Amino acid sequence: MADPTPTPPPPPAADAAPKAxxxxxxxxxxxxxxxxxxxxxxxxxxxxxxxxxxxxxxxxDKREKKRAIAKWSHAVEHLAREPLPDNSLGLAQPRKLTIYLSSPPGDGLRVAQDHYTEYVKPILAASGLDWEFVQGRREGDVRAYVAERVRRLRRGWENGDELDPTKEPTKEEIVEAFRKSRGIKDYDGVRGDVVIGRHTWKEYVRGLHEGWLGSLAPPPEPLPVTPTAESITDDKSAEGQSSEDKPAEDKPAEEKPAEEAKKPKRPPQPRPHNTTADYSTAFLPPRAPNEFDPSAPINEPHLLGFLNTPTRLYRFFNRRKLADDIGREVAAVCLCTYREYQQLAADADAASPTDSSDQPQCEQQKELAWEEKDWVKTVWKEDDPKDTEAAEVTEKIHAKPIIMDSRIAERMRRFQLLPEDEERIGKIVVPEEEVEGWTKGKLRQLYRWGARKAFEKKKASPLDGEDVD
Known part of the structure; x- marks a missing residue:
């Protein structure tokens, strides 16, 4: 009888490959x-x-930033469809804004231009308004322009809007005279100023005070310093010693070529017509308007330095919040809704190191004060007398506090949205197609193309398939 227990299978070979x-x-x-x-x-x-x-x-963050800019652009795009007055015969001018921007401390003008192009320009372009630029490459350029613009207005009141024959007219005066001769009327209404950055805001406020409270005549030139006999002998001895120390071979290499000497230099910056100490004794023109053109200070965060990398990264990943804040300010400028600047209580722990005071301050002094903490340390240091670029600046404004005169402060206005505008803009929904990227947009187009080819039937014509003689 056979054994009922089956025999076990033989063990697998050691060299057999494992089964996939x-x-x-x-x-x-x-x-x-x-x-x-x-x-x-x-x-x-x-x-x-x-x-x-x-x-x-x-x-x-990039998608939400585009969504915020698109939302505020939709909020003001209806202004572009508003027609000009019918009785103007095509000669009426649209509302024109003035954009002030300047080089941030420690950097160049290109940074401010990119900031404007990324956050401010799309909303202004959607509104259909006109604007002009005022760009300052050095500290004090914006101050000089604002003051000169106010002085030009005051001279027009005194001269009856006639050009001074003793001075060469500027481009703006030539354009204005041409428009008057052709019957083109200027825009009669509220314009507005957009000031980008705390450093530009300081120069803007200083220029307003200089233009309205300063004299029309330029300040007297400073007397030249007459060298004494001791200084002349010291300079000669120093020059003789330095010439002896230098070898003869190095002298030709240090001479500047004639081409560098022929390079055109920037025009000198006009000297201020008054100082902050002259505000209390200055005389305000009787024809000064009760309300100046409203202004809107725009944020421009600018932080440099390797040790500030964590803060810079945080701001880089939250640019959508900056776009929303700037869009709100620019939309208020386009919609032309404004209010008076307010009087603030004293704040000893101020955000700005130059504006900390125990006295009540104006709202203009606190605008964008937190940006001063991000400025480079060279702003607060004294200038080197050997620095030629620093010598071109006639007045240091960035490192000084904002001094306000009550007569100027009460005439300034600030752009701000109304509650009903905030409610209307909050209901705006931006379509996803406006903020999506290239990849998602192409996938959406591919899906729609496939769905159209698969499910949409071509409407047959009754003559299809028949020969028509």
Whole structure:
């Protein structure tokens, strides 16, 4: 009788290859490789997690920034469709704004221009308004322009809007005279000033005070310093000693070529017609308006330095909030809704190191005061007498506090949205197609094209398939 217990199978050979796991049939039919059966290593997981988080943060912030700019652009786009007056015969001028921007402390003008192009210009372009630029490359350029613009207005009152024959007219005066001769009337209404950055705001306020409270005549030139006999002998001895120390071979190399001497220099900056100490004794012109053109200070965060990298990264990933704040201010400028500047209580712990005081201050002195903490340290240091660029600046404004005169402060106005405008703009919904990127937009187009080809039937004509003689 046979043994009922079956014999065990023979053990597999040691050199036999392991059997490959079965592949996914769907992937195999598509020609795709088999998916890995384990997660990547620890280092790869850390790398892809950090890279994915940074990429997602950048993409999300960029999309929401575009959404905020698009929302405020939609809020003012109806202004572009408003026609000019019918009785103007095509000669009426639209409302014109003035944009003031200047080089931030420690950097160039290009930074301010990029900031304006990214956050301010799209909303102004959607509103259909006209604007002009005032750009300052040095500290004090904006102050000089604002003061000269006010003085030109005051001279027009005294001279009966006639040009001074003893002086060469400027481009603005030539254009204005041409328009008057052709019967083109200037815009009669509220205009507005957009001031970008705390440093530009300081120069703007200082220029208003100088133009309205300063004299029309230029200040007297400072007397030249007459050198004494001791200083002359000291200079000669120093020059003789330095010439002896230098070898003869280095003298030709140090001589400047004639081409560099022929380079055109920037025009000198006009000297201020008054100082902040002259405000209380100055005389305000009787024809000064009760309300000046409203203004809107715009944020311009500008932080430099390697040690400030964490703060700069935080601001980089939250540019959508900056776009929303700037869009609100620019929309108020376009809609032309404004109010008076208010009187603030004393604040010893002020955000600005130059405006901390125990006395009540005007709202103009507190505008964008937090930006001063981000400025480079060279702003607060005294200028080097050997620095030629610093010598061209006739008055240092950035490092000094804003001094307000009550007569000027009560005439200034600030742009601000009305509650009903805030409610209307809050209901604006920006379509996703306006803020999506290139990849998502192309995928959306591909999906719509496929759906149209698959589900939409072509309407057949009754003559299809028949020969028509």
């Amino acid at each position: 796991p079965p592949r996914n049939q769907a992937l195999r039919m598509l020609g795709l490789p088999a998916l890995p059966r384990k997660l990547p290593s620890r280092n790869w997981m850390i790398f892809w997690t950090i890279s994915g988080a940074i990429t997602a943060g950048i993409i999300y």
